[in-house]
Structures are given as C-alpha cells and as structure tokens.
Amino acid sequence: MAIHWLKSRFNAEVVTVTVNVGQEDDFSEIENRAYKLGVLKHYTIDARDDFANGPIASAIMLNALYEDKYPLGTALARPLIAEKVIEVARREGCDAIAHGSTSKGNDQVRFEEAIKAMAPDLTVIAPARIWGMDRKTEVEYARRNNIPIPEVHSRFSIDDNLWTRSIEGPELDDSMVEPPEDAFKWTINPSKVNESLKLEIEFKNGVPVAVNGEKMKLSELILALNRLVGSHGYGRVDHVENRVVGFKSREVYEAPAALTLIEAHRDLEKLIYTPIEYRFKRLMDQTWTDLIYQGLWHEPLRIELEEAAKAMNKWVTGVVKVTVRGGLMITGRSSPYASYSKEIADYVKGWYPSDEEARGFISMWTLHSLTAYRVRWGSGVS
Template sequence: MAKDIKKVVLAYSGGLDTSIILKWLQETYNCEVVTFTADLGQGEELEPARKKAELMGIKDIRIEDLREEFVRDFVFPMFRANAVYEGVYLLGTSIARPLITKRLVEIAQEVGADAISHGATGKGNDQVRFELTANALDPAIKVIAPWREWDISSRTQLIDYAEKHQIQVPKDKRGEAPFSVDANLLHTSSEGKVLEDPAEVAPEYVYQRTADPEQAPNTPEIITIGFEKGDAVSVNGVKLSPAELLTKLNELGGKHGVGRLDLVENRFVGMKSRGVYETPGGTVLLAAHRGIESITLDRGAAHLKDEIMPRYAELIYNGFWYSPEREMLQALIDTSQEFVAGEVTIKLYKGSANVIARTSPYSLYSEDLVTFEEGTGSYDHHDAEGFIRLNGLRLKTYAARNKLAGRS
C-alpha cells in the first residue's frame, strides 16, 4: 500500500495532531504531502499553519477562505430544513466536514494525488463524514486515517513523538489538554477530558463564544432579520452576505448568552458522547426562520417538513450530505421556501432568542378569519358543526364497540 502512495493531500490545521500526522505521512509513505487549511471562520490566525508546514518541508501549501461558500451552500440549505439532531443539536461540526472533504478531493484531483488524509480519531463521527464524502465525490480516491493505522494511543505518546521529531509542542498541550475544541463560523464544539463525566457541570471557561446568560446585559435587544426564499439576507435592514450575516448574528447572540448547549448525544459509531456547543447566530437564525415560516407555509407543508426533518438531520450528522436521499429531501425542502420571505423581529435577552413579531408580503395569516370581532363573513361558525360530527363519527363507533364488549 505504501508504495502506491506518491502524493497525499492532508487536511491540516497546524495544530499538534495534524503536524504529527504530516511527519508520520512523510516517514511512513515516503511521499509528497500537500497541506490544505480551510478558513471556515474558526477565529484563528491561519498563517502560523503555513509557517509550520514550511518548516516541515512542505512546498505546496493551500490556505483558502471558504466562509462564504460554507454559509451559502451548506449552512443555509440546512437551516431551510430547520435541522436539529436529536431535537437540540444544530450540527455545526457535521455540516463543515463535507465542504472540507470536497476541497481535499478537488485539490487531490488537481495535483494528481493518490490519496487524502485527515486527523479524525477512530472513535469519532468525523472519520465517517470525511470518508463517506470522499467515497461520494471520487470513488477511486484513497483515504489515509493515521489514527487507525499508527501505534500511537495516548496524548503522552503523541507528545513523545513530537519531541523526538522536533515538532513544536505548544505549552498548553504539554500533559493532557483540558478539552478538545472544534470551531467554525456556525459554532464551537468542546469535548473530552474535563467534560467526559456528564454528571459534572461544565466549567465556565469552556465557553468561548457566548457570555454567561446571568452576566449578559440586563436590557433586551430587539433585532429584525429579513428573509428571501428561506434564506436570511439582512439584519436590522442592512443587506449582508451569508458569512457577514452569520458573523453579525454570532456577535448579537453571543453578547446576550444565546446558543449554549450541554448535550449527551448518540454518535453514529455507536457510543454516547458529551459535548458543550455554542451556536449563538445559528440559534437566533433558527428561531427567526421558524417565525417567518409560521405565516408563509401552509399547514400541510409545515407539518411535512417537521416530519422529515429528523431524517434530514440524521443524514447530515452521519456523513451523508452527498447521498441521493439528502439531495432528494433538499429538493423538497427548497420547493417549500419559494414564499418564505419577509421580516422577523427577535428579542435577545439573557440566553433567549424569542420571536415577538413577523410580517410577509406572502403571509397566509388572515386576521379576518381569526378575529374574535365581527369578520366579513368568509367563515361560517355553523360549518364547524358538520366538521366536528364527521370527525367524531369514528370515535362514536369505537366507543360503542367498547361498551358492547364491556370495556370502559
């Protein structure tokens, strides 16, 4: 196998793990390594990754700003579905993996690489997401997963390897890191170590993107979000690009402590995992999107969307973004969004993001129909009598049968 690999494209963060993987690939496969670092809005300076790769002899170093593509082509389509995994998780890590892998595969094809490589561990979901995406985009591409191949099995061994090969070990990585963090423009995810016992309260220092709701401003903040065809396009009347808009909502939501989640979830690989997530902008966006849908979607369409949403969310969580079934569901969801347009008013206050008003030129809401005052006569109260009688017919029949059988 090693002889077949001449060039590999590595998903490279510049951190300890992927720096060790870079060296391990060079040693194990004696191959050329191309590094790829994606800027998805993780909030870190990426130039240090370039310098580290240069120090390790890498000639082809790719660093790309994918923030707009990430929000436009991955986050927004997912939010049209109101997708949440297991009822609460907004899929911030899950939705980033298909884009990173897409670019890994494209670069591999461009440079004639034999394989791509990632730093996901053998216990996590990310290995599945990377590799299923690669399978869907290029069935011939090989995927190297070092955590499933090498004999390194602990943080201590990882650091020993780094020091042996003169790979810089950040001071905060000496010993055991307090927890593991993944971040992008949609969320931050913290897992492991201090968070591994779900009976223990997560320490406040784990949170990086949101204020403590108890310490958030004592005055509510009112904002408006504009929508066109199911996608948010403006905040407080100012048109923004997808990435700019999510950045703005992160700022507003984070200030008010919105979007914290402490979750024990069911991983696709079969184990339960505890994670602490912060998704301030996404939490605000979800509330606003459901708010505008409440007046623009027909009841049947809205309820059908809610029925398929768990399946759609599970597909993303499990790594099937490029599957035919996800694309089929996306087509259905996108069709429903044609008239999802207008403005939603949200109140941000101490950890909450609540819809307090909504308006749309395509609203299905009829004040004349629901008013307690005299309407124009388009609704006849007497019609309800027959409606109730027909719907109650089977219940009467069921009750009569039970009475005959002596059941109460």
C-alpha cells in the first residue's frame, strides 16, 4: 500500500528493497507483489551472515538482554537493514528513503538514526506516520485502489529474524492475559517436554563456533539451536518493556538460541575473568544493550564498548555444557584461560591459609567498614 501511496502523493519512482536477516518470508512473492504495484526495480538482499557475524556476534560478546529479558533481535537488525537500503539508494540515485514504521514504535528511531548518520542528504518519508490511517482504513484504501492484500494466516503480528521472533496482537496488550499456545512457533510448551537435551557449546574469542563438536558458521549454529532448544521448551520471553517512545508495552518473544548462547557465554566469562573484570564487564554489557535498544547505533560509545568487549573476549574460549528441559541449566564449563583452580578450591586437599594469615586478611579486609561503623554508631549497635 505504501508503494501506491508514495506514487500518488509524490509522483515517485519507487525502488523497493527486502533485506533477508533470517525472517520466514516468501521473498519471491514479495518481489512479485512489488512489481505488480509498479515499482521501478526490486532488490532482495541476503544479509543473514552479515547479521550473524556483525550485530549478533557483538550481542553475544556483550550478553545483550535489554532489561534482563529481551535479546534485542529487532533492535539489532534495523541499523543493518538501513545500511543495505542506503547502498541501494546510492546505486539507484534515489533522493529519499521511505520506511514502514509508525509513530508509536521504537523502529522509527532506529531506522532514522541510521539514515541520518550514513545518508544525511536523503529525505526520510514515513508513510504510516503521515497518512494517519488505522488498520480498517488501510484495508478500505487498499480495496478502493485495487491493491492486493496478502492473506493473513494469524491474528498475531510477527517480526522475526535469526535472533528473535517478536509476537504482538490486541489480545496480548492486556498484561494479565496469558499468551495462547498458537502464538508460539519456535518453542513447544515446556509442560510437554519429556526428555532432556544435552549440549556442549564451544566458544572461541567470545563467539560460539560449534555445538556438540560440530563446527558451524554462526548463522547456521543459531538456526540449529533455535530448532533444538525450542523443541525442548526453552526460549520464551514475556515481559513489560520500557519503550524509547515514552510508554511501557507488554512484549512476547521467542529466542531459544539467543537466550542459550548468552547464558552460556556469561557463564564462561565468570570462569575466566577476575572479579573486577566481571563486574566491570556487566556495566559495559548493560550500557551497550541500552544504546542498541534506544536506537543509538552510531553513538561513539557503542563502537568503543565493542572494541573493549573484543579485547576482553579474546580470553573467552572454551566449552560450556548445557542441559535443556523446559528451562536451561549450565552443568559444566572449561577453558584454557580459566581462573578457577580445583587445586585451590578443593575442600579436602585444597590450599588453606594459616590461622595467622586468615586473621590478618580479615582484619585488613574489614578495617574500612568497621572504622566507619564505630565512628557513626559505636560498638554497641548491632
């Protein structure tokens, strides 16, 4: 419909672009519909490996879970989609870029931030913000102008890619309503899982490279885990999210691979990093994640945090054992760079400080706190 509207409103010659970041769409049908609506040219761009090896790899290294829940699937994809669209716009000599976001969503910020950064000379047009039509009016407009409307097989609005499947719909807007089972596609109901799935995930420099000894490129590894882990009932997210545009929204996602890989990666970091590194890294992770969600891909700190994360992740190499059955449990981990020492930690044969060493350590360790405590409340306060 936006194609017809752009041609009518601006007398525009329209070039359309579909960027494949792993969504389950019929790309041939999309192209055919575009040409039937009179576009000058249509591009379908396969960016799945770019998506996996770029934004997703960074999200794994930085344990990206917005508000401890959302693995950022849509937010990660938008800047890459904008980049690919800009490349086509330059090739075709376009003077404007149009996107389909409304004024109520986060994606308008993500798309337009990227366009302003990479192509500030191009005009941005957001038809759905301008025309002010609701869904009913849009359908009437389409019928009035003989625009074919794709057959809808679900009452839910779905946005999916390699990393997450986002589920929206009117019945989910009530934060107390349990999502119906037909909303889910990647995951089965945890109550129906009868046996456990055991996995060994191998990481190299912070990025997963193999599952159960089988080496795979990252995009294939993610697809494999979405299928395996989702079939064992793990990977659903249901939470209330603080949007960029000023209100809370109830969001439902499926992300079996994302949740598994982030949990495994974070566990491996804990094995390897010093306590100071680990706690500082958590601050980095949260800051980077907030920047991505908020549509600030070209904020310099995002780039700087990624460089720091790559430097820290050069030690994050090893294997994590995972058991999945409705939930996920880490059951083992190893790394050539582990700071963990069985010889020290062993309670039977391990290292023990002498009584004198222990007393000295306790005295020095508690001195700051106890001095302040006594000055403020005296030794008689419990």
